Amino acid sequence: MTKNGLVDEKIGQRVRIERPSGYDASIWIRSVTRIFDFQKRRKPMSEEYRSMWNELGLDLDAHDMLLGVLGKGYQDIYLAQKDRPEGMGYFDFVLSEVHGLRIKELMDEKAAGRKVIGSFCVFVPEEIVRAADATLVGLCTGADFATEEVEKILPRNTCSLIKSAFGFKLGKVCPYLESADMIVGENTCDGKKKSYEILKDLVPNLYVMDLPQMKSSEGRAVLRAEYFRFKEAVEELTGVTIDAKRLKKGIEIVNNKRKAIHRLSLLRKADPAPISGLDALLANQVFFYDDPVRYTDSVNKICDELESRIEKMTGPFPKGAPRILMSGCPMAVPNWKLPWITETSGAVIVGEESCVGERGTRNLTDDSGNTIEELMQAIIERHFKVDCAIFTPNPDRLAHVEEMFREYKADGVIHYGLQFCQPYIAESMPVEKALEAKGIPTLRIDTDYGMEDEGQLKTRVEAFIEMVKG
Amino acid sequence: MTKNGLVDEKIGQRVRIERPSGYDASIWIRSVTRIFDFQKRRKPMSEEYRSMWNELGLDLDAHDMLLGVLGKGYQDIYLAQKDRPEGMGYFDFVLSEVHGLRIKELMDEKAAGRKVIGSFCVFVPEEIVRAADATLVGLCTGADFATEEVEKILPRNTCSLIKSAFGFKLGKVCPYLESADMIVGENTCDGKKKSYEILKDLVPNLYVMDLPQMKSSEGRAVLRAEYFRFKEAVEELTGVTIDAKRLKKGIEIVNNKRKAIHRLSLLRKADPAPISGLDALLANQVFFYDDPVRYTDSVNKICDELESRIEKMTGPFPKGAPRILMSGCPMAVPNWKLPWITETSGAVIVGEESCVGERGTRNLTDDSGNTIEELMQAIIERHFKVDCAIFTPNPDRLAHVEEMFREYKADGVIHYGLQFCQPYIAESMPVEKALEAKGIPTLRIDTDYGMEDEGQLKTRVEAFIEMVKG
Numbered sequence: 025m026t027k028n029g030l031v032d033e034k035i036g037q038r039v040r041i042e043r044p045s046g047y048d049a050s051i052w053i054r055s056v057t058r059i060f061d062f063q064k065r066r067k068p069m070s071e072e073y074r075s076m077w078n079e080l081g082l083d084l085d086a087h088d089m090l091l092g093v094l095g096k097g098y099q100d101i102y103l104a105q106k107d108r109p110e111g112m113g114y115f116d117f118v119l120s121e122v123h124g125l126r127i128k129e130l131m132d133e134k135a136a137g138r139k140v141i142g143s144f145c146v147f148v149p150e151e152i153v154r155a156a157d158a159t160l161v162g163l164c165t166g167a168d169f170a171t172e173e174v175e176k177i178l179p180r181n182t183c184s185l186i187k188s189a190f191g192f193k194l195g196k197v198c199p200y201l202e203s204a205d206m207i208v209g210e211n212t213c214d215g216k217k218k219s220y221e222i223l224k225d226l227v228p229n230l231y232v233m234d235l236p237q238m239k240s241s242e243g244r245a246v247l248r249a250e251y252f253r254f255k256e257a258v259e260e261l262t263g264v265t266i267d268a269k270r271l272k273k274g275i276e277i278v279n280n281k282r283k284a285i286h287r288l289s290l291l292r293k294a295d296p297a298p299i300s301g302l303d304a305l306l307a308n309q310v311f312f313y314d315d316p317v318r319y320t321d322s323v324n325k326i327c328d329e330l331e332s333r334i335e336k337m338t339g340p341f342p343k344g345a346p347r348i349l350m351s352g353c354p355m356a357v358p359n360w361k362l363p364w365i366t367e368t369s370g371a372v373i374v375g376e377e378s379c380v381g382e383r384g385t386r387n388l389t390d391d392s393g394n395t396i397e398e399l400m401q402a403i404i405e406r407h408f409k410v411d412c413a414i415f416t417p418n419p420d421r422l423a424h425v426e427e428m429f430r431e432y433k434a435d436g437v438i439h440y441g442l443q444f445c446q447p448y449i450a451e452s453m454p455v456e457k458a459l460e461a462k463g464i465p466t467l468r469i470d471t472d473y474g475m476e477d478e479g480q481l482k483t484r485v486e487a488f489i490e491m492v493k494g
Numbered sequence: 495m496t497k498n499g500l501v502d503e504k505i506g507q508r509v510r511i512e513r514p515s516g517y518d519a520s521i522w523i524r525s526v527t528r529i530f531d532f533q534k535r536r537k538p539m540s541e542e543y544r545s546m547w548n549e550l551g552l553d554l555d556a557h558d559m560l561l562g563v564l565g566k567g568y569q570d571i572y573l574a575q576k577d578r579p580e581g582m583g584y585f586d587f588v589l590s591e592v593h594g595l596r597i598k599e600l601m602d603e604k605a606a607g608r609k610v611i612g613s614f615c616v617f618v619p620e621e622i623v624r625a626a627d628a629t630l631v632g633l634c635t636g637a638d639f640a641t642e643e644v645e646k647i648l649p650r651n652t653c654s655l656i657k658s659a660f661g662f663k664l665g666k667v668c669p670y671l672e673s674a675d676m677i678v679g680e681n682t683c684d685g686k687k688k689s690y691e692i693l694k695d696l697v698p699n700l701y702v703m704d705l706p707q708m709k710s711s712e713g714r715a716v717l718r719a720e721y722f723r724f725k726e727a728v729e730e731l732t733g734v735t736i737d738a739k740r741l742k743k744g745i746e747i748v749n750n751k752r753k754a755i756h757r758l759s760l761l762r763k764a765d766p767a768p769i770s771g772l773d774a775l776l777a778n779q780v781f782f783y784d785d786p787v788r789y790t791d792s793v794n795k796i797c798d799e800l801e802s803r804i805e806k807m808t809g810p811f812p813k814g815a816p817r818i819l820m821s822g823c824p825m826a827v828p829n830w831k832l833p834w835i836t837e838t839s840g841a842v843i844v845g846e847e848s849c850v851g852e853r854g855t856r857n858l859t860d861d862s863g864n865t866i867e868e869l870m871q872a873i874i875e876r877h878f879k880v881d882c883a884i885f886t887p888n889p890d891r892l893a894h895v896e897e898m899f900r901e902y903k904a905d906g907v908i909h910y911g912l913q914f915c916q917p918y919i920a921e922s923m924p925v926e927k928a929l930e931a932k933g934i935p936t937l938r939i940d941t942d943y944g945m946e947d948e949g950q951l952k953t954r955v956e957a958f959i960e961m962v963k964g
Contacts, residue, residue: 218920450688
């Protein structure tokens with residue numbers, strides 16, 4: 025035990041895990057033990073959550089299996105990294121408790137009368153949810169589960185993200201989904217839009233939000249109507265009437281979270297980068313799960329540490345290491361395959377142009393209004409700016425990729441397309457062409473959640489990194 | 495030469511080709527010769543159109559190749575059928591001249607100041623186009639062409655219909671596309687929506703129409719705004735101001751076309767069916783290409799003949815032959831694979847629940863209004879009813895399949911999904927489940943335009959037909 029954490033001698037590397045403020049010591053110690061359980065490949069979570077999971081209707085054996093795989097993956101991919109910021113201990117802790125303590129917290133909130141709302145998309149406005157004292161959580165996806173069962177009800181040629189979400193439901197292994205009082209689907213891509221028609225028979229509480237396809241005045245009207253309808257639905261669910269004061273507070277909480285993750289992003293401009301892309305991705309992923317105020321504090325604490333690293337010019341990769349910007353489809357926990365391949369090939373990822381990344385977080389909601397109308401309008405305008413590939417045309421996204429490439433001093437762009445994700449894969453070809461035309465080396469990767477193509481991807485990524493270095 | 499047509503002794507079957515009213519005899523004879531050219535596997539179209547094609551910028555060699563394949567396919571699939579209605583001679587003629595005389599007509603119209611508008615979808619309202627004295631034509635798709643080139647700019651996992659449309663452009667073999675003064679794309683599925691972003695750089699005159707995803711009041715507002723915007727664009731293109739009288743006339747012309755094809759559809763209730771599914775499909779396909787008034791007359795003429803066949807209880811298939819309802823993705827010329835496999839397996843197709851079929855044509859536009867506002871509103875309401883899988887939810891489609899199944903006394907439903915068409919393939923699984931739950935035998939087929947799976951499909955279709963017979 026060191027001042028800040030632990031050193032696991034067995035795996036020969038230093039792993040610092042710091043106690044986050046707000047957790048009592050006994051929980052902390054238990055959690056740390058749990059992380060080392062991952063490393064010893066034992067059951068990752070203790071027995072005491074089992075009755076909670078059981079009450080939620082989880083399949084305990086399948087869930088154990090999932091946590092075992094998650095723990096193993098986390099160990100191999102995250103804990104195997106070198107020179108991690110000490111503040112990442114918080115995120116290690118959050119991940120170790122992602123189906124445990126965090127669910128316990130949600131259940132405690134529910135017992136106290138708060139509502140939990142689950143979502144799959146950044147278009148579901150967290151500001152409105154917070155304004156009603158409810159909690160928004162991202163629902164499980166990111167890993168193949170119960171695929172055979174899923175393919176009985178969804179086309180095989182559906183993207184891994186959607187199939188995974190269904191797999192977590194059919195396999196009964198997502199405590200977020202099972203604890204949610206309302207599940208919000210959104211008409212983004214065809215895959216999701218049509219799969220919600222099937223999901224509605226699998227869950228008792230699906231709410232579907234329509235979205236526009238073009239940024240026209242009628243498109244804006246669709247979003248406006250839907251956000252007001254969502255506000256009403258949240259009010260009905262929670263019994264809370266959202267007034268301007270509440271909405272302003274909701275915006276403040278969510279904006280603070282966004283500001284903290286922006287701060288972290290901007291620190292990645294430094295060479296050497298003070299944090300790995302994997303760790304920064306994890307912070308972006310936890311954005312969707314954690315208590316927002318605690319999350320904001322924890323990210324800001326890491327940023328303090330990264331600033332001191334920048335001063336000392338230290339980081340997990342040497343100065344001059346090839347710098348990669350990742351752009352494309354969102355990566356949900358535990359979809360770490362491509363960043364892991366990239367960062368174990370000698371490059372450091374310095375930015376994510378993704379919903380789980382800057383596309384999702386970069387815009388703040390204007391909080392200067394004083395009426396419901398003004399604040400709602402600000403939320404609508406903020407989300408209408410998101411440059412998701414569901415919009416046509418979508419020129420802002422390309423501009424953002426170019427801006428991030430320059431801003432973060434990247435050497436190349438890896439475009440990540442999730443197989444069968446038509447909007448992003450369709451954009452990937454013109455994006456690649458436009459970037460290459462501006463002299464920005466671009467590698468287009470289309471893959472799924474499987475590991476079958478790991479070797480092939482490694483070869484392509486290594487060759488690309490070799491090329492951008494030269 | 496018989497009274498009504500010709501008998502081709504060489505291929506040992508009777509092929510009646512009747513001279514359609516409105517064509518002069520010399521063109522007619524030349525066209526008939528051309529059809530028999532197909533049969534002799536010579537170049538299907540004469541030299542005299544070559545300068546026209548050349549002026550349109552077609553690749554003459556590639557185009558010859560395409561027509562050769564089309565001619566061969568038409569012979570093997572259409573002319574090889576037995577006991578066809580004599581009135582089908584008109585459609586044989588139209589098909590034989592689909593890149594010839596019909597294009598010549600369009601060029602003559604253009605020379606006289608009319609405009610040609612090309613579209614890929616039934617959501618483009620022909621009423622508005624006709625009201626401005628312009629001509630709406632369906633653009634080429636339905637066959638793989640220049641696929642290797644297409645896959646350099648579109649994802650490989652794009653449906654055949656979209657890839658085909660691009661292939662016809664890149665291969666320079668679609669005279670409709672090249673002669674169109676305006677090409678209208680529409681935001682239906684993700685595949686089309688995103689591919690129009692790429693098409694816009696390949697053609698000088700792409701106009702994109704937005705579409706709603708839900709049948710909400712805001713969805714209706716999107717369609718309304720888009721149809722008024724389209725009306726303005728058509729007015730600008732043609733220089734014609736669309737007044738109520740013109741719009742009423744446009745509605746009348748298009749409604750008459752729809753009424754004629756409805757009449758044909760309803761005659762297929764008879765057992766024996768008076769016409770093959772292949773021939774009925776062809777009539778539905780020609781709906782998109784032909785002069786609407788001439789088309790209406792020709793379909794009504796066939797209907798007269800079918801009524802007399804019904805009286806005599808004759809048809810291309812024996813009484814009691816298994817009756818199949820085809821449901822799903824649209825089939826554009828020359829995508830005849832699945833109907834051909836079905837009808838050469840002993841079953842007769844008695845209906846098409848498809849955009850190229852009843853989904854596209856069943857609703858009439860209310861023509862009772864007397865103002866632009868009333869008539870435009872009628873056009874909006876009419877198209878808002880189309881139960882395309884792009885909408886969520888889309889319960890009317892399932893209801894329509896069931897209704898057609900009963901109405902046309904079908905024995906089973908074959909659901910046709912075009913591979914990678916997410917909206918229809920996603921619907922196919924719940925549709926199959928719902929139909930089977932009501933005791934309606936359903937076969938779900940997902941395929942593309944290739945012939946690689948012909949044997950496998952034939953085996954599955956034959957087994958299905960055997961099953962529904964029993």
